[in-house]
Amino acid sequence: MNDRHRIKLRPSVIWAYIAPGLLWYAFMVIVPLCIMVGMSFFDWRSVLDNKFIGLENFKELLGDRIFRTALWNNIKIILICLVGQVGLGFLVSLLVNSKVLKFAKVHRVAIFLPVILSTVVVGFMWSIVYNNDFGIVNAFLRAIGQGDLARSWLDNPKQVVFLLAIPLIWQYIGYNMVIFLSGLQGIPTEILESASIDGANAWQRARYVTMPLMKNTFFVVIMLCISGNMKIFDHIYIMTNGGPGSSSMVLALYAYKMSFGASRFGYANAVSVAILVVSLVLIAVLKLVLKEEKDA
Amino acid sequence: MRKRLISALLAGIMTVSLLGCGGSGSAGESSDGSSSEQTSAAEDGEEIIELTLSHNWVEGSSGNGYIWEFIKQYEEENPNVKISTQSLGHDDYEVKIATGIAAGDVADIFEFKGGMLVNVNRNNLAIPLNDILEEDTEWADAFRDGIFNDMTTADGEILGFPVEFAVTTVLYYNQEILKEVGYDAPPEDWDEFLGMCDELNAAGYTPVAFGNAAGWPVESDMFSKYANNMTGTDWFWDIKYGNGGGFTDPEFINALNMLKEATDRGMFNEDINTLEYSLGQQLYFDGKAAMLMDGSYAIRNILDGASQEIQDATQVSFFPYDADGKGEAKAVCGGCGWGVGINSKLEGKKREVAIDFCKRFFGPETAATKLEWGAFPATKLDDYSNADPLQQRYLETIVDNYTDLAQCYSVHLPTNLINVFYNGLQDFMSGNLSAEDYAKEIQAEYERTELK
Helix, strand or coil, X not given: CCHHHCCCCCHHHHHHHHHHHHHHHHHHHHHHHHXXXXXXXXXXXXXXXXXXXXXXXXHHHHHCHHHHHHHHHHHHHHHHHHHHHHHHHHHHHHHHHCCCCCCHHHHHHHHHHHHHCCHHHHHHHXXXXXXXXXXXXXXXXXXXXXXXXXXXXXXCCCCHHHHHHHHHHHHHHHHHHHHHHHHHHCCCHHHHHHHHHCCCCHHHHHHHHHHHHCHHHHHHHHHHHHHHHHCCCHHHHHHCCCCCCCCCCCHHHHXXXXXXXXXXXXXXXXXXXXXXXXXXXXXXXXXXXXXXXXXX | CHHHHHHHHHHHHHHHHXXXXXXXXXXXXXXXXXXXXXXXXXXXXXXXXXXXXXXXXXXXXCCCCHHHHHHHHHHHHCCCEEEEEEECCHHHHHHHHHHHHHHCCCCCEEEEEHXXXXXXXXXXXXXXXXXXXXXXXXXXXXXXXXCCHHHECCCCCECCEECECEECCEEEEEHHHHHHCCCCCCCCEHHHHHHHHHHHHHCCCEEEECCCCCCHHHHHHHHHHHHHHHHHHHHXXXXXXXXXXXXXXXXXXXXXXXXXXXXXXXXXXXXXXXXXXXXXHXXXXXXXXXXXXXXXXXXXHHHHHCCHHHHHHEEEECCCECCCCCCCCCEEEEECCEEEEEECCCCXXXXXXXXXXXXXXXXXXXXXXXXXXXXXXXXXXXXXXXCCHHHHHHHHHHHXXXXXXXXXXXXXXCHHHXXXXXXXXXHHHCCCCCHHHHHHHXXXXXXXXXXX
């Protein structure tokens, strides 16, 4: 940009412009965050009934069976969604972007549509899909003569997390697809053309040209996937409410149950602090891994 | 030029819509009949008294829809009183009021569950009603024995008006289905009952329908009775007020094992722990299940949801009983469950009106109306003739014959403790948690809980 056109502002004016947004952000995010961390050191049961207990909540957290299950479930969901949301999302975006596909716009709209649905609606819809008596999965199995396989799907503690991840993948593939598409369209066609002149097939073009050029897009998508799935709540609240037992419990749902179910607000805040810490650690690890790759 | 025109147009629309907001607001007020009544009352020199009432009664629903009529009636009789309600469905309201109590912020008249009593008391949110009961003994004597237990603190203060009388453990059975496997009525003995369940399973029926996704149905509508069967009533009072005993006692472990035995023998539908409460009832309504273990409140659901055929076939009975336990065979769990408290911040005229309203509508005067709506009043009843046949069967079989009113766990134990109970319940039922470990988890939270 030419210096002549740059608008010059005094710092005080800049601050004045930023101030409303900054204040809003501070009161909506930073202040509650500080309160949360503060409250996690209390046995906070009601306004008149709370006492400082130091690190007791965190000690209890480490020995808490349900907390461990919830943390492990969050990590499982992240791993499944890394494959499902990011991996499939990338493949779908390649497909939609390619010339082979007919009616690309229709596909794009159809795949993106679930993103705009309310998560509660998606949760209800999929709990009906899995239902024992009138679910579409069982109806299909019975129709093809495999009625023995029909079961109450969400009742099996061993597979429930996997089954809950499917609606998450289904809903957010479109979201990732759009981000990938914007990345794909940023790649100059000349590079791809010269690659195909050199004899690279579609897979080689995707692997050796497209993917390296889209490293930043991947980083963004993976980060969104991790942060989104660390705070996953609505789908599971609707579909199983953490059940059967605590086998599909996740951290955010556990924090909710501890605060609004059990009125143990201090402990619930300790769970929230744990969500924050684990998310930050995961993102830091991700940054480190990608940075090493760049250096290598 | 065109851009300017469009922006001018948009600005115009914005202004008009803002005006519209203000306009519709004032129009809403003036079209509201009650506010004009208020102005006339105010002109007469009378003070307008506005009260808020928060509760979980849903407008138009059978069972508890009557409250809306009461409010209308009361406002007509007392034109200077305006009662505005904040209403939510049962489960949502439970979360809301528990949080409100923890934050010390409740409506002028508020409905709360027995398990919240400790917090209501510790935060001094409700006025004690003992004086009111002592002043008007005729009114107080109309209530059922033991109905105030759920609303009484460890120090003997009564903080809530009981709304209804509910038995949480009623065994409903479809006589036609039972006849198919050779029974007229479910056996009283626990082992024989399990035997009948095997035969029902073999005949392709779910013996007992249950939707326990929320956790409370098994606890309130079934386990509380098994627990009473094993521990007896006194053990529980000691636990409630911290006078001895603990959840690792063998009696309580036996009760847990009773529930486990029932689950493992296939007494319930396979998806018990993920099925919504009402969908569990639906299995019974559809004739797929032979029995339903539920509260007296399920009668309304049966009358609303089941076909006439199922309604006619439905009979009522006590739970099966294991004679090895310390409880009584004809004990039922129940009480008022939810009660209505009056905010301790109310003063003067407002407090008087609130007390007057509650005394009228939660007392004997409205008992007949409640029964007509399909609810069971907290006061004594001697005339069942207005009730539906199924209600009559329940009143004659259970209410006239129970020998002991035992405690429903979630009504008496504080919210945090009952939540730990819920958290482990499904894991325990599905075999992921042993009875001993489960009891230890409950005991650990029990030791952390303030009971007074």
